[in-house]
Amino acid sequence: LLPLLLLLGLARGATGAPGADxxxxxxxxxxxxxCKQGEGKKMCICNYGFVGNGRTQCIDKNECQLGDTVVCGNHTSCHNTLGGFYCICLEGYRATNHNxxxxxxxxxxxxxxxECEVSGLCRHGGQCVNTHGSFECYCMDGYLPKNGPVPFHPTRDATSCAEIDCGPPPDVPDGYILGNYTSRLGSQVHYACREGFFSGPEDMVSSCTAQGTWEPPKLNCQEVSCGRPPEVPHAMLVGNPSSRLGSEAQYVCQEGFESPGGRITSVCTEKGTWTDSTVTCTEIIIEINNVSVFNNTCVRWQINAGRINPKITYVINIKGQQLDPVESDHKETLTFTTDSQTPEVCLDLYPGTNYxxxxxxxxxxRSMPATVGIWTAVKQTIGNISIFNETCLKWRSMKTADTQEMYLFHIQGQRCYQKEFAQEMIFNVTISSQTPEVCLDLRPGTNYxxxxxxxSxxxxxVISLTTPITEPPLPEVDFSTVHGWPLPRLRLRKAKEDNGPISSYQVLVLPLVLQNSFSCASVRATSFFSNTSDADGYVAAELLAKDVKDDAMEISIGDxxxxxKYYNAPLKTGSDYCIILRITSEWNKVRRCSCAVWAQVKGSSVTLQQMAGVGLGSVVAVIILAFLSSSAV
Structure with missing residues (x-):
């Protein structure tokens, strides 16, 4: 009926005819x-928000009947009013026009x-997570929910977040806890076995877990028992030591062997094993040097003293070839014992014989045999030959003082430590003296x-002559100046054995203020643990020459x-250091050294980026300490 009335009203209004009255x-x-007029006609039209014929009816139009979402959008509520409507955002949302x-x-x-922009919304220990139109609360790491569900809402749930506390850690039989600890999440307890017991290092930690409990410790402390001490080559065990912790086994070298490094011991450790001795038994090899002939038929020599028992038995093998082929050769072997460090013996030799x-x-x-030639010819004009100033010879000539004599020299040099080395010289000199002297141009550290x-x-x-060693070649280093840490890896190059056998390479760490007063031959620098402080410096590393490769190797200071036997200790932050490379040569009781400054460390505090930018100056042959002493015997 309403639509029909509306149509009738519109029809009447459209005509513009006057009303019934x-x-x-x-x-x-x-x-x-x-009322609106158009094309000479007047009509009544309902206002916006109303529907009807304009005269008898204008009914309110319900704009919300199509639905909240269609009219107002998502997350809204539509409200109809007389002739209009308005929208309201649902709880948890706000209008973008801020009304x-x-x-x-x-x-x-x-x-x-x-909602999470408001701090403390989820109470102490809670963490707010925003959701569409609302929010949820969870417990932060290190907290556990109590008295309610998770996630929770503070307006409806009584859930609280309590800090995780694992309580006291579990006990370990025959073990104890090291240091202090807390019972919070992630805290660790370090265990150790009591004295006399041991366990693997990977089982000594227990952690407080997110469940509020401690991880079960895996530590299994077992009583230490090292068993029988190990065997040491060429050594005998002294006594019958026990296998308990701290027991010490002592050894003595067998006959013909010695331990130059000191006592040979092995100690039962907390791991249930015996330590390896750093000292070993080495075979005693006697070096026979500086063999000389005097009084025509007597021989004198020297041995390496200091490590040998007082009395030694020598074997003298004599082979002589006479000039006259009719006569038989002279062969003889004799022995004698002496405790002298410079033995000598006079032989009963035939004249006119080359021995x-x-x-x-x-x-x-055992020994390194030495050989000397003796000529007992009647016409021999050289007698009482001796060595002086290490490379000079003098002898007595049978000639008169005003008669010139020509002497032919044939010199051959060899080195037992450098098999490829060989030197040969042949020359002659003419001298008019009854006591001639000649100084030879010989290489150091060589047997001639x-x-x-x-x-005439x-x-x-023929005599044997051994030249002493001199300073080894100066170390070839790439000098570096470093401000702060870490230090660059220092490149160690093997030195040539030109002046004698290279024994070892030592890396010394000195306070920078001692650089100008350091003596290369000084023995004051000891191991890191031998000093109460490092004010005098210390030896950080020692490498035997046999352990250094022919090309090169690298060493990191403080690794x-x-x-x-030396510990490469870390350098102290903020201190200035001088790193020195010392090459040592030892032979025939003589010790010589050469040194070079390897690096200077300025201990200023710098960042890692600054350290990466520090320039390294490569100086291939070396910034040498001009003040360093050359040798020590």
Missing amino acids: GSDVCASCHKHAT KTFIPNDGTFCADID TVKISTAPPR SVSIQAL SEFPV RLYYG
Whole structure:
């Protein structure tokens, strides 16, 4: 019926005819209608928000009947009013025009409210997580929920977040806890076995877990028992030591062997094993040096003293070839015992015979034999030959003082430590003296056989001569100046054995202020643990020459490793240091050293980026300490 009435009203209004009572059309418009005139006609039209014929009916139009989402958008509530409507955002959302109500004709919509912007919303230990139109609470790391569910809402749930506390850690049989600890999440307890017990290092930690309990410790302390001490080559065990912790086994070297490094011991450790001794038994090899002939038939020599028992038995093998082929050769072996460090023996030799005399030791001693030639010819004009100033010879000539004599020298040099080395020199000199002297141009650290034959004699005189070593070549280093840490890896190059055998390479750490007063031959620098402070410096590493590769190797200062018996300790932050490389040569009781400054460390506090930018100056042959002493015997 309503639609029919509306159509009738519209039809009448459209005609513009006066009302039934003859009045004007505009006077008959509904109160929610407006009179409009067009094309000479007047009509009543319902206002916006109303529907009807404009005269008898203008009914409110319900804009919300199509649905909240269609009219107002997502997360909204639509509210109809007389002749209009308005929108309200649901709880947890707010209008983008920041008003409580809106009509979405200007693009306004409802945006989610981030409730988590309010601190403390989820109470102590709680963590807020925003959701669409709301939020949820969870417990932070290190906290556990109590008295309610998770996730929870503070307005409806009684859930509280309590800090995780694992309580006291579990006990371990025969073990104890090291240091202090806390019972919070992630805290660790370090265990150790009591004295006399041991366990693996990977099982000594227990952690407080997120469940509020301690991880079960895996530590299994077992009583230490090292068993029988290990065998040491060429050594005998002294006594019958126990296998308990701290027991010490002592050894003595067998006959013919010695331990130059000191006592040989092994200690039962807390791991149930015996320590390896750093000292070993080495075979005693006697070096026979500086063999010389005097009084024509007597021989004198020297041995390496200091490590040998007082009495040694020598074997003298004599082989002589006479000039006259009718006569038989002279062969003889004799022995004698002496405790002298410079033994000598006079031989019963035939005149006119060329002898080779070989000197060695009798078992159980081993030696490096030495050989000397003796010519007992009647016409021999060279006698009482001796060595002075290490490389000079003097002898007595049978010639008169004003008679010139030509002498032919044939010199051959060899080195037992450098098999590829060989030197040979042949020359002659003319001297008019009854006590000639000649100084030879010989290489250091070399065993020489020197043959001298006078032009007037038929056979030469042969003597052995050993030259002392001199300073080894200066170390070849790439000098570095470093401000702060870490230090660059220092490159160690192997030195040539030109002046004698290279024994070892030592890395010394000195306070920088001592650089100008340091003596290369100084023995004051000891191991890191031998000093109460490092004010005098210390030896950080020692490498035997046999352990250094031919090309090169690298060493990092402060890497906390042992090199030989020396500990490579970390450098102290903020201190200035001088790193020195010392090359040592030892031979025939003589010790020589050469040193070079390897690096200077300025201990200023710098960042890692600054340290990466520190320039390294490569100086390939070396910034040498000009003040360093050259040798020490």
